[in-house]
Amino acid sequence: KGGGGKGGEGKGGKGKSGKGAKGDAKGERASRGGEQAKVADPILGSYTLPATVSEEDYDSWPVRVPDLPDVAKREKICIQAYQNSFDCHFIPVAYGGPPCTCFESQDLEFTCNNWYAMQMTGSRYFLPNNTKSAPITGNYAETTEFCNKAFQMAFDCMAIPMADGGGKGDDCTEDCEKWYNECMGGDKSTPAQHKGTVAWPEAP
DSSP: OOTTTGGOSSSSBBBBTOOOOOOOSOOOOOOOSSSSSOOTTTTTTOOOOOOGGOOEEEEEEEEOOOOOHHHHHHHHHHHHHEEEEEEEETGGGGGGGSOSSSTOOOOOSSOHHHHHHHHHSSSSSSSOOOOOOOSSSOOHHHHHHHHHHHHHHHHHHHOOGGGTOOOOSOOHHHHHHHHHHHTTSSOTOOOOOOOOOOOOOOOO
């Protein structure tokens, strides 16, 4: 994962190239993990702390996703894809959850949770919650299908610039690509492939 990957160890480090500034200033409350994206969502600084942000800060944050319907729609899809894949990590493999690591890291500063937070908000500290979006009905195939779809969409969002509604965190390195492939039940030494499950912005 561009920055939190397996068990939380960093897999990227540099902000998504061509994805717009993230401004490491004080932050605000972007669409917190699990909330629906809004038009012109902020892109928080990576070290923005929730306690430092007021409603006024949130409304006036200078670095934002462009206020365009197409971008807002894509951002909403990507945030939900990250949320769904995050939720899947809470499901044991035996019940259809992903066969990859996430919560094993003991790192105090940058874990899998922090990485998901960055992709959804820009800040590593606006941590997502388990919204239990993934179906746990005892139907292994149904749960696996849901999670694989979520991971594929989230991975495809990694290739979309943040200014076009893609992830707001680090780039997806080769380790990140392999991690995604493992999460979808593939060989952990083989990078995942983009499949266009999230529509790219049209060329100007």
